[in-house]
Amino acid sequence: MNAMTFHRSLHGVAEVAGMIEAGAMLLLAGDERLLRELPRGDWIGGTIPYFMTAEHGGIHDAERIFVARLPVSASIAHQAIYDADSLPHFAADGADNGFSVILLPSQSPVHSRFAIEGTEWKGLFDRPVVGWVTGVALDRVGIDTAKVFDGRTGRVSDSAAAVMHVALPDTVFAKVDIVNLFEQGDGETLTFDEPGFSTEWVRVDGERMRLVDFIADRGIDTRLPLVADYNGAAINVAIARIIDDEGRVEFFAPVFAGMAYRFAKPIGHYPTQFEAAVAGMETAPTFSCNCVLNYAYADLEGQRTGTITGPMTFGEIAYVLLTQTMVHLTIEQG
Structure with missing residues (x-):
């Protein structure tokens, strides 16, 4: 394991509210009830109760919020809710040097349009685009509805996307990568x-x-x-x-x-293989997420996927929609 240092991942509502009121720029994940209690500010968030954490490894937690803080050198170029008609043009609002974070509610119109049409949208590949598909507890699928939150306006939606366009100083740049442990098997095409x-x-x-x-x-x-x-x-x-x-x-x-x-071919012990795949990372990710199916199928509760933390999601985004994959974004020196 490498020597990257990670801060605590999960925080109570009062702690997160204090960060927002102090001016922190945040990417948040948690139960809908908790996110609704937060004040307005520079944050976007989505519903999910599964996380890979620095404190506990894999955990299902409906009482705390997962927090990813943007670096203080970053700034928000634009932040908004985009519906299915406006989302194809979202890239035009991005910074010249920076990245965009997009949250899509599972089974929503924006989820479908981004997944099927997104690669044809103008400007999608002009800068790194990362994010995730928000969801609900697995035993509440079909009962509860996935949501996204825009902290600046207080808007909550189960049908539109929340997007934060982040600007970076010219001395650094954003880099996005994926870790996929699966590969094609030898069966029929x-x-x-x-x-x-x-x-x-x-x-x-x-x-x-x-x-x-x-x-x-x-x-x-x-x-x-x-x-x-x-x-x-x-x-x-x-x-x-x-x-x-x-x-x-x-x-x-x-x-x-x-x-x-x-x-795909079957894989071996997921946590061990994942740790080996990220062992060479020297920069702690600013953002990362992994798939809730990896959490469920690989029995990740209480286990760690190397030093990577983040929400366990209903889909991962690295320019395009992915599944059963880990996505991470790092800020590198220019």
Whole structure:
């Protein structure tokens, strides 16, 4: 393990309110009830009760808020709530040197549009874009609704995105990276005729069949994601659920037409492999997040993923929507 130093991750409402009132710029994650108690200020936040923390490792905590503080050398160029119509233009509000943080409520119109159309939006790749898909406790899916918060205006939304555009001094720059422990397995190649978050049909080495039948016939462990090669980067599509009475498979991120996918190879002990993957990091991330499916499937409660902390989310963003992946952003010297 490297020697990076981390401050405490989780704080009570009163502590976080004090940080906001003192002028801190914050990225927050926590239970909706807690976030609603905070004063206005320079922060955005989203709902989730799962975290990787400096104090406890993986934890489910509905009574404290996860805090990521922006460096004092940073400033906020723009901060706002963007609905599904305005979000495609959000990049125009970003700083010349800096990065953008975007929070999307799970299963919302902005979640879908960003995932399927985002790579075509003007300016998306002009500066680092990171963020996450907000969610709820796993046993409350379908009951509670994921939310995002804009601390400056006090707006709360379950259908729009919260975005903070951060400006940095010319002496430093932002760098975004991912850690994905999954890689394509040796099974058949799967392609889809249409993009989307759900499907009934798939082409298996070119032959059309129902995806549920393929999964059953091959004995696929659906905790393993589909993996595609995006110009040398392995990108996961995690399975959300199988709707038995409809024969459809739902995903946490969309599949794309014509892209070649394979189910991932099984991985070993997740915390050990993750720690090895981040062992060379020398700069503590300003922002990081990991997938709630990694938390659930790899039994991460009470365990640490190296020195990385952050919310465990319903989707991770590093320019595009990712799943079962860790995203981190660091501030580097220019």
